Amino acid sequence: MYCILELERKVVDTGICTNCGACQGMCPYWKSFEGRTFVDYDCDRAEGRCKYFCPRMPADLDALREKLFGADGCEIIPEIGPFRGLYLTRAADPEIRKNAQHGGTMTALVELALKEGLIDAAVLSKAAAAADGTLDPAGCLVTDPAEVRNCSGSSFQIPPTLAVLNEALAADEYKQIGVVGTPCKVLAVAKMKAKPYEDNDNHADNIGLVFGLFCGWGLDWNGLAELGDAAHVDILPSKYHRMDMDDRQVDLDDVLPLVRNACKYCDDMTAEFADLSVGGARSSEGWDVDQGWNQLIVRTEKGQKLIDLAREKGVLEFRSFGDEEAEAAALEKIMRASASKREKALKL
Amino acid sequence: MTTKNEPGKTYLMQGNEAIVRGALEGGVHFASSYPGSPSSQVLGMLGHIAEDQGFRAEWSTNETTALQSCMGASFANGRAICIVKQNGLLFHGDTIHCGALGGVKGGLVIVSSDDPDSHSSTNEFDSRHMAVSANIPMLEPASVQETKDMIPYAFELSEELEQMVLVRVTTRICHGRGSVTLGEIPEKRPFTPIGLWDRMVGINWLHGFLLEKLERAREAFEVSPFNHYTGKEDADKLIITGGTGMKYVQEALEEYGADGEVGVLSLGCLWPLPEKLILKHLSKASKVLVVEEVDPFLEEHISAIAGKARLNVEIQGRADLIPSIGELNPEVVFKAVREYLGVEPKCCGEGCPAIEGVNIPARELTFCAGCPHRASFFILKQALRQEGHKGVVMGDIGCYTMAGQRAGQYGYHFMSCMGSGISAAEGLGQLTNYGFDQPVVSLCGDSTFFHSVVPGLINAKMNEANILHIVLDNSATAMTGFQPHPGTGQTAMGFETEKISITALCESLGCRVWRADPFDVEETKNLICKLIGMKGLKVLILEQPCATLAAKTREKKKVWVDTDICRGSNCGCDGYCSRVWGCPGNIWDFEKNCAAIDEVVCVGCGACASICPSGAIKVEGGDAK
Incomplete structure (x- = not known):
């Protein structure tokens, strides 16, 4: 079957497409419009990168994990993937924290990696407001560390960020391109790094550090608009059962129907194929303490080096779990949450 | 097309030109048409000569208005010709039926050109059924000469019967060329005033007159010079042809040396059929082959004639020896004649050395460059x-x-x-x-x-x-x-x-x-x-x-591919410009492995510049249009 048709039928038509953009930016045919991925020409290639990079196409994940993490020697925890350590962190710079999601750890780390030359460009998602006031997130390529802060925060939508990565890789200008993405995007990037299509690897070696974002789900493109405008959106720990939009509190029951269908089939909460993954802190000390902090899973040696550098440069503040027991409990909590997402996805 | 009045002189003419010359020799006063292949050129040529020759030629908004205009011109005893293609004739539907019921005054000839194999149509409908349905006489020429000759005859017949006459032609007649010996171009006949009680009214109480006119046409057709018989008298083997069939059959019979033993009845008068003439030859034959364009029209009507006369005769054609769809051509007719005669292939059949190894790549229909x-x-x-x-x-x-x-x-x-x-x-x-x-x-x-x-x-x-x-x-x-x-x-x-x-x-x-x-x-x-x-x-x-x-008036902008920007086969699009966009002006340079512009074909519209994903196509002045 033509690869475009195969991808369209198996992923787009079935509603499991996340709009990550992995199929885009390489040819003129795959496009995205208002959060929806579509193809506007039935290309007659039997094989193509689009099909191989798509995170929703079947793949042997164990083999992929072995290929990308096997040599690293890290522990593999079934619930959350490769693991070197768990940290509670936040950006030391209060200016970053002001606009960032949770503690601004991701913004601080990407900024640092760019400044220190660990990466020479970063593919980020910009949750910038469109002219009409609605959130209109899009991927962007950032090379100036000062621009990273413009991409802070989350709109809980999934823009086709990886289209920008693919374009940057094809141009072959930057040799260490960092990527920040949700688990679906990180899985696509992992597939790209594994060079599944022999004829064309799209300069996959130019992919640098991969920064994963914890993700429960993303919203439909127009979902947020239905809930009303907001500059800052956050989802509280599950016991609160609510989403905060600026000063407004929205019952989660009003939000869940707007969840992107494809996200209901996702079984990865912590972006297991990243070098490090960042999410909102969920320690045993409770929301009042955790608010404004991140938890961070370091997976690879590369990821560990960046964290060590961040500690050395004072870019991140580290908060102690208290004692070993508390740290184990926090890890246990993530594992439970991650396993719960996986269970729900598989039950559907 | 010559407008010279040189009776007896011979010119090489295209079939469509012969229609024009025929109209001229028929003393036409009014001509109208809506363009449709293969006869689109006819009215264009008539338009060119109309002013000099003192008649009116016009393009109509559609075929129905064209025919209705002709009916108006006929009312004053003007001679009118309406040129359409098969779909145009079908578009006439109601007009032709009602018009036939009311009859005509001045000669009214409809030329309908069929497109077997639908070279430039969406279909290969057969015009001939319309004559049967509307009860009007119909002719079909077998050569370019006959095409020219039939038009003045059709005017005469139309006036004699006070009925419109259909002349059916096909692509190979319209676009084929042949020698045509000219006839005389007459003085334009004056019009007849329409009197207080003159009528052209299509109403059912004329139904009987309509059928009577058809019977008078049949009598004329029995002795018409447009029906030819050649070959052996009282032949046991009889081939009946309509239109282009005659020439193909003659060629095939010569090829197989059978022109002496087979009788060929070529019919130019197709409706109503000259039954007596047909029966005269049919009754002597035991095996008949009918060769005609598109539908088994003659084949079925002749079968009916044979059946009514209780003849014991085998009739073959589109039902068996000739494919039931598509155009006649030498290959098809030679094969049918061979099987009909029971002879071995000599040439132009399967395995013929003359055509073996000839492999012409198929070309798809596409829009012109810059369309x-x-x-x-x-x-x-x-x-x-x-x-x-x-x-x-x-x-x-x-x-x-x-x-x-x-x-x-x-x-x-x-x-x-x-x-x-x-x-x-x-x-x-x-x-x-x-x-x-x-x-x-x-x-x-x-x-x-x-x-x-x-x-x-x-x-x-x-x-x-x-x-x-x-x-x-x-x-x-x-x-x-x-x-x-x-x-x-x-x-x-x-x-x-x-x-x-x-x-x-x-x-x-x-x-x-x-x-x-x-x-x-x-x-x-x-x-x-x-x-x-x-x-x-x-x-x-x-x-x-x-x-x-636009290419005739608009200045052609230079369009070129910046080969430094074009990603070649790394475009990831397999030639978006040349393959997907598909303008004949966008080509692929296989040596340099990148896109290129065919400067001869390109009309310089620059539209492709806006679709190139890399922005490699450049337009002089930087703007499309």
Whole structure:
């Protein structure tokens, strides 16, 4: 079957497409419009990168994990993937924290990696407001560390960020391109790094550090608009059962129907194929303490080096779990949450 | 085509020219047509000579108006000729039946050109059934000479019977060439005043007269010189041909040395059939082969004649020895004659050394270089895909009919006859009020708009249709060769006339009208997306002149590929410009492995520059159009 048709039928038509953009930016045919991925020409290639990079196409994940993490020697925890350590962190710079999601750890780390030359460009998602006031997130390529802060925060939508990565890789200008993405995007990037299509690897070696974002789900493109405008959106720990939009509190029951269908089939909460993954802190000390902090899973040696550098440069503040027991409990909590997402996805 | 009055002199002529000469020798007063291949050229030529020769020639908005105009001219004893293609004849339907009932005064000849194999049609309908249905006499020439000769005869016959006469021709007659010995061009006959009690009224109490006229035609046909018999007298083996069949059969019989033993009856008078003449030969034969273009028309009517006469004769043709579809050609006829005679192949059959190894690559139909339709369908497809694949496109007849293929991104879901797109869309669009949830788009060209879309548009307006109707206005009847239409401000005889504005016409009906340029790819796409999302009847006119027309007046801009920017086969698109966009001006340089422009073919519109994903195609001055 033509690869475009195969991808369209198996992923787009079935509603499991996340709009990550992995199929885009390489040819003129795959496009995205208002959060929806579509193809506007039935290309007659039997094989193509689009099909191989798509995170929703079947793949042997164990083999992929072995290929990308096997040599690293890290522990593999079934619930959350490769693991070197768990940290509670936040950006030391209060200016970053002001606009960032949770503690601004991701913004601080990407900024640092760019400044220190660990990466020479970063593919980020910009949750910038469109002219009409609605959130209109899009991927962007950032090379100036000062621009990273413009991409802070989350709109809980999934823009086709990886289209920008693919374009940057094809141009072959930057040799260490960092990527920040949700688990679906990180899985696509992992597939790209594994060079599944022999004829064309799209300069996959130019992919640098991969920064994963914890993700429960993303919203439909127009979902947020239905809930009303907001500059800052956050989802509280599950016991609160609510989403905060600026000063407004929205019952989660009003939000869940707007969840992107494809996200209901996702079984990865912590972006297991990243070098490090960042999410909102969920320690045993409770929301009042955790608010404004991140938890961070370091997976690879590369990821560990960046964290060590961040500690050395004072870019991140580290908060102690208290004692070993508390740290184990926090890890246990993530594992439970991650396993719960996986269970729900598989039950559907 | 010569207008010299040189009786007896011989010229080489194309069949379409022979029709023109025939009309001239028939003393024509009025000629009208709507263009359609293979006879599109006829009225164009008549228009050129009309002023000098003292008659009126005009392009009509459609075939029905053309025939009705002819009926008016006939009322004053004028001789009128109407030239159409098979679809045009079918479009005549009601007019030809009612007109036949009312009869004519001055000779009225309809020339209908069929297109076997549908070289430039969507079908290979057979005109001949219309003569049977309408009860009018019908002739079909077997050569270019006969074509010329039949027209003046048809005028005479028409006046004798006070009935319109149909002359059926086919592609190979229209486009073939042959020697034609000229006849005399007569003085134009004066008109006859229409008296107080003169009538041309089609009413049922004339039905008996209608049939009586047909019987008088039959008598004339029994002795007509347009029916020929050659070969052995009282032949046991008889081949009956109509139209082009005669020449093919003669050639085949010579090839197999059978011209002495077989009788060939070539019929030029096809309806009503000269039964006595046919029976005279049929009764001697035991085995008959009928060779004719398209349907087994003669075959079935002759079978009926044989049956009525209780003859024990085997009749073969399209039912067995000749394929039931497609055009006659030497291969088909030679094979049929061979099987009919029971002889071995000598040439031009399977394994013939003359044709073996000849492998001509198939070429698909496509839009010309710089054609605005390519851009229009490209945009439409992108817009529909962006909206989620749901839109249904109802096509129509014109150059843009080719959009059903790769040239137009397989751009429509529905296509039928001229003018059908908008009305079919209206019906489909109404279902959106009852649960059908796909947006409906219909299309037509400017000439088709005037031809038969206007009533459909009024219907759509009256019934509050929920459709987007797009007029692909290229300011031309491009498909058939730039004949004038009501929007061009020109006439067949070269006089200027006031242009009819499609926009003004639509607006006068109360339609909401938008206009856009298909070469503004992004802007027009966004407009189409917006219009698809709106309820109600929307009319969008995409304006950009036909490339072939524009090439004559517009300065050609230089278009080139910057080979440093073109990604070649790394484009990831497999030649987006040359393969997907598909303009013949966009080619692939296999040596350099990158895109290129064929400077000879390119008309310099620059539209491809806006679709190149790398921006490698450059236009002098940097702008399309």
